[in-house]
Structures are given as C-alpha cells and as structure tokens.
Amino acid sequence: MHQHSTTATEAVTLAESRNNGGNGARGRAFTIGAGDARKDGNVVTGTFSINGILATVLFDAGADWSYVSLRFSRQLGLTLIPLETKHVVELADGKSIEASHVLLGCKLNLMGQVFDIDLLCITLGSFDIVIGMDWLSIHRADVLCKEKIVCVPLPNGESLSVQGYRSGATVNIISSMKAQKCL
Known part of the structure; x- marks a missing residue:
C-alpha cells in the first residue's frame, strides 16, 4: 500500500515553499455546503474514517492542500504541530483565513x-476534512466528478474506486476486482 507522511520540518518547508513575499504561504480551498456538494458535479463527498473516527469528507481538486476543521482536529488525539509560517487559505467567497498548525500522519x-x-487545521463549515491536490497528486487519484467516484491506484496494480454521495444515495462501493477478491 502506497503511503506518504511528511515530518514536521517537511510540512513547514512545504508551506514555506509557497511563501508570498514574506506574508505567509498561500493556498486555495473552495469549500461548499454538504447539500450543495452532493449536487455539484465538480466535487465528491462521503463519510470515511480518519484515525478510526467517522468524518464527513470533501474530495476537492480545487483545494491546493488537505484540511481538517478545528472542531474535528480535537477529536483525533494528535499533537498539533505549529507551522513556522502561517498558511493563508483563500476561500471560494474571496475571504482569507489562516492555518497555523498541521496534523501529521493521520490515517x-x-x-x-x-x-x-497530513492536514492543515482551519475553520471549516459543513465538512470535517477537505482532501486537496496535495493528497490526490501523491496518490495519483482520479476524481470522476460526474460519477462521484474517486479512483486510487494501488501498488498491486488494482484500483480502489470509492463512490461518493449522490443525490439521495449514501452508499460507498469498491471496484469489481476488489469485490471479487473479497468474495
């Protein structure tokens, strides 16, 4: 299984690599409400486990980084690592908020x-977690927006297909190859 985790120094370096003229790192997070997300053809949502705790998750290719809500971060029982440079997050409405801490090695x-x-801590509305391009890129994941599916290639050559919420549906599915192995 392909896994990636950064050290606190790497996380700080990642944030500082996007330094905006000494004003802190910048990123984008286009968060929307849960009801709108189910109807939106550009994102995938679902409920998945983070460190053994169920979380509402938004897979958003429009977000540069992955984020955790401040409220949910307290439930994870991990130590918040301070960033040396605050990370400024631009929201869809044009407002900016700051992330000053990161949770490393969440599962x-x-x-x-x-x-x-790894999750940057910010104030989020409807979701506990926003999975952005940092994670999607590392895992070479494809987001099939119209179908509301996230496909993640696995090291054994198979592909994990996760069905997100659709209007009126809340079922997660796995690929047929994976299902055959389970049977």
Missing part, C-alpha cells in the same frame, strides 16, 4: 485501504 481509511494524510 485515512478508504474501503479498508489506509493512507497517510
């Missing part, structure tokens, strides 16, 4: 496959 469970994910 994201997608249909029994566990992946490491």
Whole structure:
C-alpha cells in the first residue's frame, strides 16, 4: 500500500515553499455546503474514517492542500504541530483565513485501504476534512466528478474506486476486482 507522511520540518518547508513575499504561504480551498456538494458535479463527498473516527469528507481538486476543521482536529488525539509560517487559505467567497498548525500522519481509511494524510487545521463549515491536490497528486487519484467516484491506484496494480454521495444515495462501493477478491 502506497503511503506518504511528511515530518514536521517537511510540512513547514512545504508551506514555506509557497511563501508570498514574506506574508505567509498561500493556498486555495473552495469549500461548499454538504447539500450543495452532493449536487455539484465538480466535487465528491462521503463519510470515511480518519484515525478510526467517522468524518464527513470533501474530495476537492480545487483545494491546493488537505484540511481538517478545528472542531474535528480535537477529536483525533494528535499533537498539533505549529507551522513556522502561517498558511493563508483563500476561500471560494474571496475571504482569507489562516492555518497555523498541521496534523501529521493521520490515517485515512478508504474501503479498508489506509493512507497517510497530513492536514492543515482551519475553520471549516459543513465538512470535517477537505482532501486537496496535495493528497490526490501523491496518490495519483482520479476524481470522476460526474460519477462521484474517486479512483486510487494501488501498488498491486488494482484500483480502489470509492463512490461518493449522490443525490439521495449514501452508499460507498469498491471496484469489481476488489469485490471479487473479497468474495
């Protein structure tokens, strides 16, 4: 299973690599409400386990980084690592908020496959977690927006397909190859 975790120094370096003229690192997070997300053809949502706790998750290719709500971060029982440079997050409405801490090495469970994910702590509305391009890129994940599916290639050559919420549906599915192995 392909996993990635950064050290606190690497996380700070990642944030500082996007330094904006000494004003802090910048990123984008286009968060929307849960009801709108189910209807939106550009994002995938679902409920998945983070460190053994169920979380509402938004897979958003429009977000540069992955984020955790401040409220949910307290439930994870991990030490918040301060960033040396605050990370400024531009929201969809044009407002900016700051992330000053990161949670390293969280465990994201997608249909029994566990992946490491580092999460910047910010104030989020409807979601506990926003999974952005940092995680999607590392894991070469494809977001099939119209179908509301996230496909993650696995090291054994198979692909994990996770069905997100659709209007009126809340079922997560796995690929047919994975289902055959389970049977």
